[in-house]
Amino acid sequence: MKQSIGWQKNKWLDIEDIYISANDRGLKFGDGIFETILIKNNNAVLIDEHIQRLENSGRVLNMNVNINKSHLKDIINLGITQLSLKNNQLGSIRINYSRGLNNDRTIRINNDQQKDYNHNLWIEFYVIKPNFSPISTFISQAEKRNQYSLINQCKTFSYNQSIQVLIEANKKLFDDCLMLNTANELCCGSTFNILLKRNNRWITPRKESGCLQGIMVKKAIKLKIIKEEFILPKFYNDDILIAINSLSCRQINRVNDIEFITTFDPKYFWELLYK
Numbered sequence: 001m002k003q004s005i006g007w008q009k010n011k012w013l014d015i016e017d018i019y020i021s022a023n024d025r026g027l028k029f030g031d032g033i034f035e036t037i038l039i040k041n042n043n044a045v046l047i048d049e050h051i052q053r054l055e056n057s058g059r060v061l062n063m064n065v066n067i068n069k070s071h072l073k074d075i076i077n078l079g080i081t082q083l084s085l086k087n088n089q090l091g092s093i094r095i096n097y098s099r100g101l102n103n104d105r106t107i108r109i110n111n112d113q114q115k116d117y118n119h120n121l122w123i124e125f126y127v128i129k130p131n132f133s134p135i136s137t138f139i140s141q142a143e144k145r146n147q148y149s150l151i152n153q154c155k156t157f158s159y160n161q162s163i164q165v166l167i168e169a170n171k172k173l174f175d176d177c178l179m180l181n182t183a184n185e186l187c188c189g190s191t192f193n194i195l196l197k198r199n200n201r202w203i204t205p206r207k208e209s210g211c212l213q214g215i216m217v218k219k220a221i222k223l224k225i226i227k228e229e230f231i232l233p234k235f236y237n238d239d240i241l242i243a244i245n246s247l248s249c250r251q252i253n254r255v256n257d258i259e260f261i262t263t264f265d266p267k268y269f270w271e272l273l274y275k
Contacts, residue, residue, distance in 0.1 A: 036155075203231060
């Protein structure tokens with residue numbers, strides 16, 4: 001069984017054999033978008049929702065993403081087959097889409113850039129073990145999300161801000177970071193959405209906070225498990241705080257000096273959303 005495999009330009013490759021041109025805008029400028037999808041029971045879970053968000057990100061960022069959905073799904077199904085996962089094993093898919101090649105050193109978009117998605121797209125497949133371990137978090141003092149930014153509505157290649165807040169948290173001996181927006185409203189984590197249970201109600205930061213609209217959060221809203229709300233960064237010991245994304249669900253057991261006393265089964269909650 002392979003632990004990973006990649007697809008690029010109609011070829012199946014080892015991950016380390018995927019090469020991106022130095023003139024690719026995704027590499028040079030972070031000018032690209034991506035989606036990460038869970039493989040469960042040898043199926044790409046919520047694949048339509050992920051492809052839709054990829055296309056939406058392309059529209060928001062004026063990338064003119066031109067994806068053949070049927071072809072893309074065929075590639076994904078072949079990749080899952082090549083991983084040969086056992087029924088109890090999970091995997092992940094990362095779909096990467098760059099704006100294309102750049103012919104000069106400026107950020108100006110070339111009219112003749114490649115628009116064939118076979119050249120602008122590459123896909124990675126991995127065997128994974130989801131993370132359900134609790135984490136401690138620190139509210140970043142160095143970085144804030146811009147709630148008005150188009151970029152924050154999309155999953156882009158640029159993770160510089162997330163990397164900086166993670167470094168900030170680690171220096172203070174916390175596992176990860178929470179982020180506020182420029183109005184000091186609770187927004188998101190470095191790489192995850194936030195769910196909060198208080199007074200027997202589940203709530204999550206509203207989309208106007210500048211948080212990425214997570215697929216798992218969207219599913220929970222659809223199931224009427226949670227509601228979006230304006231949330232201030234004020235916590236209580238009996239709160240239940242969850243960090244969630246497509247590949248993990250972890251209870252936050254501490255924010256700054258506040259330690260939470262209530263335990264919770266994040267794995268059960270995560271699997272509930274994936275049913």
